[in-house]
Amino acid sequence: MKAFSPAIAALIESLRILPGVGQKTAQRMAFQLLERHRDGAGKLASALNHALEVVGRCQRCRTLTEGDTCSICDNQARAAEGTVCIVESPADVLAVEQTSQYKGQYFVLMGRLSPLDGIGPADIGLDLLEKRFQDGGINEVILATNPTMEGDTTAHFIADLAARYNINATRIAHGVPVGGELEYVDHTTLGHAFSGRKSL
Amino acid sequence: MKAFSPAIAALIESLRILPGVGQKTAQRMAFQLLERHRDGAGKLASALNHALEVVGRCQRCRTLTEGDTCSICDNQARAAEGTVCIVESPADVLAVEQTSQYKGQYFVLMGRLSPLDGIGPADIGLDLLEKRFQDGGINEVILATNPTMEGDTTAHFIADLAARYNINATRIAHGVPVGGELEYVDHTTLGHAFSGRKSL
Known part of the structure; x- marks a missing residue:
């Protein structure tokens, strides 16, 4: 299939590394970026380059951050x-x-x-x-x-x-999620909920 | 909420222009790109910039392509x-x-x-x-x-x-999709299928 030019094919291939994005979704994304959202696409490319350049790990807590330590550690x-x-x-x-x-x-x-x-x-x-x-x-x-x-x-x-x-x-406690129903909770979670019960 | 550094927040915001990507998905994408797929993320940024630079419209058929005319028109x-x-x-x-x-x-x-x-x-x-x-x-x-x-x-x-x-x-003909069942086809489509019937 030679319906894509090389630059479009390369873009589609690159978009597929995003989580949950397959061939069809990548195609839709590529066309949308090139047809309708050229400004946004340019911004996305720069934001990505900028983040790759400046974002590293916090030296105290290892989370992703700019600078040596993150705002929570500071x-x-x-x-x-x-x-x-x-x-x-x-x-x-x-x-x-x-x-x-x-x-x-x-x-x-x-x-x-x-x-x-x-x-x-x-x-x-x-x-x-x-x-x-x-x-x-x-x-x-x-x-x-x-x-x-x-x-x-x-x-x-x-x-x-x-x-x-x-x-x-x-x-942290494991048990039935708030708003969840017992009927739909798996038995391991329900087991945790029983063993972790508290007196009212 | 100041859990994101500015560069990460900007990346998340930029990812939201992708079709079908909301706040949560954009966060997951940003973290995945910065944590695990730095090479791929760099390639994505360059592929995007390259495509934005070279991809324009075919002068004959208006599709997205590099060069003046697309491979189909040529x-x-x-x-x-x-x-x-x-x-x-x-x-x-x-x-x-x-x-x-x-x-x-x-x-x-x-x-x-x-x-x-x-x-x-x-x-x-x-x-x-x-x-x-x-x-x-x-x-x-x-x-x-x-x-x-x-x-x-x-x-x-x-x-x-x-x-x-x-x-x-x-x-082009409109009618019941191949593999579709009459029961689940909407009535407008079924109407088209009847009015467009062919003799066997």
Whole structure:
């Protein structure tokens, strides 16, 4: 099929690296960008280049940020809380921030322990985390890794690490989502909800 | 919410111009590009810039292409067929090409007549099309605009134009899609299928 010129074909191919974008969607995106949104497409290309250039990792919490440390790590009031929430990705930081309930700091693993894939403690920055434990000032580690096999393993591993420095480690609660119905909740989640029950 | 640094926020905002991409998807895309696909992201930015620079419109059929005319218009065997298929967008050219049944040339309207939105004959290049009719060598115009109110109006308008140059105008058939079931087909389509019935 030679219906595309080389530049359009290259653009379509490049768009396919976006999550959830297949051949058809990439075609629609390419045509829309070139037909109707040339200004926006130019802005997208510059925003992408600019972000690739300036965005790196926070030296304290490993999240994506410009500059050496992120705005949350720079916030002294948050440091004073003495809590560190461990999450797997920058998107998880955002999710926790949106609850407006947590006022402490974060540590972003950028992954999870997965020995089968060759991902060990150093790959998820646990050496950096241990240094923060050593430096002191932390009285609670909240483990908010995903409730998967690897996420749970990672949580247990970090809890053991925290115990060595006499830091209290807690795991976020797993149970029936608010607004969810028991009938539609899977049995593992329901099991967690029962074992984690609280007295009213 | 200050969980994003400015460069990431700008990237997320820019990604939202893509069709079907909202805030959440744009966030996921931005994080994925910056966390895992830095090479691909760089390629995407260059492919986009390159396409914006070199891709323009074919001077004969108005489709998106590099150079002055597209590969289909340059193909002499296709010109010799003497047919022009009228479609609304470059994506439609691709759809027709994938049938492998049509061997003639195209004319891409890049829209449809829509007086309420101020889109008249000149905006969809009908002056250019009329010039092709005048130049001769065309014996059939196949109207493959979408079966919407505006698409039908556009088809009728172009059929009238073709009649002035004694060119035969045909409309693609509308009816029950292959593999579709009568029960689930809307009544307008079913009406078209009945009025367009053929003897076996």
